[in-house]
Amino acid sequence: MQTTNSSSVKNSEQGINVIDLLMYFAFRWKWFLLSVLICGGIAWLLYARAPLVYFRSATVIIKDPSNKTSTAGLDRYDNFINKVNVANEILQFRSKKLMREVVRRVHADVSYQVKDGLRYNELYSRSPVAVAFPDVLPGRSFAFTVTPKDSTTVAITDWKGIDEERAYTVKLNDTLMVGNERIVVTATNYYGASWMNVPVRVEKMPLDAMVGYYLGNIGIRQEEDESSILTLSLKDSSPARAEDMLNMLIAVYNEEAVNDKNQVAINTADFINERLIIIESELGGVESDLEAFKRENQIVDISSEAGMYMSESQKYSSDAMELETQLRLANYIKEYLTDPTKETGLIPSNTGISDMNIESQINLYNTAKLKRDRLIDDSSDSNPVVEELNNSLRAMKQNIIRAVDNLIVSLNVKRDDAESRERRAQSRVASIPTKERQMLSIERQQKIKESLYLFLLNRREENALSQAMADNNARVIDSAEGSNAPISPRRNRILLLGVLIGIALPAVACLMILFLDTRVRGRKELEDALSVPFLGEIPLDKEVRKDGKQGSDEDADKGNSIVSEAFRILRTNMSFMAKKDQPMQVITFTSFNEGAGKTFISRNLAMSLVRAKKRVILVDLDIRKGTLSRRFGSHHKGVTNYLADASITVDDIIQHHEHFDVIPSGAVPPNPAELLMDSRLDDLIAELRKRYDYVIADSVPVGIIADAAIANRITDLTVFVVRAGRLDRRQLPDIEKLYVEHKLRNMAVVLNGSEPHRRGYGYGYGYGYGYGYGYGHYGYGYVKKEK
Secondary structure, three states, X not given: OHHHHXXXXXXXXXXOOHHHHHHHHHHOHHHHHHHHHHHHHHHHHHHHHOOOEEEEEEEEEEOOOOOOOOOOOOHHHHHHHHOOOHHHHHHHHOOHHHHHXXXXXXXXXXXXXXXXXXXXXXXXXXXXXXXXXXXXXXXXXXXXXXXXXXXXXXXXXXXXXXXXXXXXEEEOOOEEEEOXXXXXXXXXXXXXXXXXXXXXXXXXXXXXXXXXXXXXXXEEEEOOOXXXXXXEEEEEOOHHHHHHHHHHHHHHHHHHHHHHHOHHHHHHHHHHHHHHHXXXXXXXXXXXXXXXXXXXXXXXXXXXXXXXXXXXXXXXXXXXXXXXXXXXXXXXXXXXXXXXXXXXXXXXXXXXXOOHHHHXXXXXXXXXXXXXXXXXXXXXXXXXXXXXXXXXXXXXXXXXXXXXXXXXXXXXXXXXXXXXXXXXXXXXXXXXXXXXXXXXXHHHHHHHHHHHHHHHHHHHHHHHHHHHOOOOOEEEEEEEEOOOOOOEOOHHHHHHHHHHHHHHHHHHHXXXXXXXXXXXXXXXXHHHHOOOOEEEEEEOOHHHHOOOOOOOOOOOOXXXXXHHHHHHHHHHHHHHHOEOOEOOXXXXXXXXXXXXXXXXXXXXXXXXXXXOOOOEEEEEOOOOOXXXXXXXXXXOOOHHHHXXXXXXXXXXXXXXXXXXXXXXXXXXXXXHHXXXXXXXXXXXXXXXXXXXXXXXXXXXXXXXXXXXXXXXXXXXXXXXXXXXXXXXXXXXXXHHHHHHOOOOOOEEEEEEEEOHHHOOOOOOOOOOOOOOOOOOOOOOOOOOOOO
């Protein structure tokens, strides 16, 4: 048992030899070649069918007050309108709204393809025809083939996505009605003789699907953490379309940015224009009244005498006029704030009101209002942030209204005070004619209207200037460009991957077979696991294997074949197993299971000994099945007849053949074990020792039945036959146990049916196993095998 344990440890330490593993793979080179051809062919097919993909990129800089030139004196408008955040602009570049507008303008949802070998190439702007879909909804999807026939006619066939199977021949620029869809085919500058009878596949894809496709293929990278320079990149099957998509994306982005910035200025301009129309009408009326008054009263100049008295009155009149102007502006603002029709609009700013606190509140309200509008565009009214901003806006508006009311009250008090002072001053000039006083009143109204009108004109120009200063957000540094070579598919990489997969698949399969196979395959496994003497190995004869068995009725020891040489080696090695005090004449063959090749080795070993000028007899001790006897077609008396009938002599059971003699097994007895225990078996072997140089006994498998152990007393050498590919390696410890416990006399091992290409690799395995044996119809619960 110590030997068994040491052998097990030795085997567990045995690893796989790389050279043997490579030889193991090299023997199966045909499978590797077939796998490489198949996988390489599939890889080439995938490459040939894969569409070409091109790469384009553009570089832009996001403007803000820190990296653009502004006009002196107008910085506060510019900084307020043009201030941007780079991270937010990146998100805006990726917005569906922006990409949907880009796809719609570039018509990227319509594809024009022409077949080139197994691949379809995108034509885009190089297509000979352009197809318009006037009434098709953006979400519709269908395809068809347009084939130019002549200079004015095209054929439309191969419909997909529309319940239509007809082929149409239509004129260019004519409208084709298919179902509920209208289709118009027009010629492009590429339309010519080279495209005649060349089919062009036209595919209308859903707009949102293409938006998702381009959003997935677009890349936006910020060059540095603190930088506002962005690199936009896009992958597409058409390089021209990729360039147009990037350029259009930048253009649409700038348009949206400018429109957003101009929203406050537009609302302010609308308010100023409305007030100018009203003031202009009022000013014209006052001037007409003044003209009529002077004409009726023939007033040309005011007397110098009234100048002194009127100076004081004019001072208070000027104060009252200024207060009246501020009061009117305040009333105008209040009317705008309380007007229900302007509830959702922005509040006009920079109107010239004297209270800067109110101007500041209006600016804060407009900023919050714009922020809320942007959030509504990106989400919905139910957004909690939007609702919070709505509450804040209402509160800010109420504060503005209260501030305006307080201003109106203050202006009214000041105006009343100025007018009362004016009246007291006018009482001093009682000598001034009433007509002149009336004229002054008219002139005062004229000046009020005129100053208000000029003020609004000035504000309108300032507002227009600030609107013109609303610059776009992105400035193009490098327009869309890139290499004309496609970035995908990469032929060498795909083919190399196919070849590597072709090599890996059979390698993995072979390794799985190698490591999952627990059967004994080669001599090395026996030598590593057993301390039993190894006599030799009989290689598998490929010609014989075609017949389905190792061994045939013809002698295997003819000529110089590898099998005949193996038997010569076996014959030579057997001589070293002889003991000094006893010649080695009786050789018994056994195994663990049937089909190991005991009969084949027995017969061919006998033939090898005969060629060495030895007298040899074969004895079939397999008295239950008589495999050796059936090989020689014998139905005569045999071993069982000799053991059961004392009147039968040795000469009665010996059959003489051309090269050696044979003793068949005889009739199948009911008590084979008892017969083999009879002393006549010893007498038989003793007699055969005298007549022959070698007695070769073909016995039964050991461990299944007791026959082999009972008959083993007659042998000088027990050859245990292991059939390569049949015996489980987990049974090797049982063979070692038979040798260590000396259950078989002078035991040695022979490996039968080995394959030379399988030699030299090792396995790792454990001792926990269960297995069974089957051996013909020996009556131990085994099923008889049918021939």
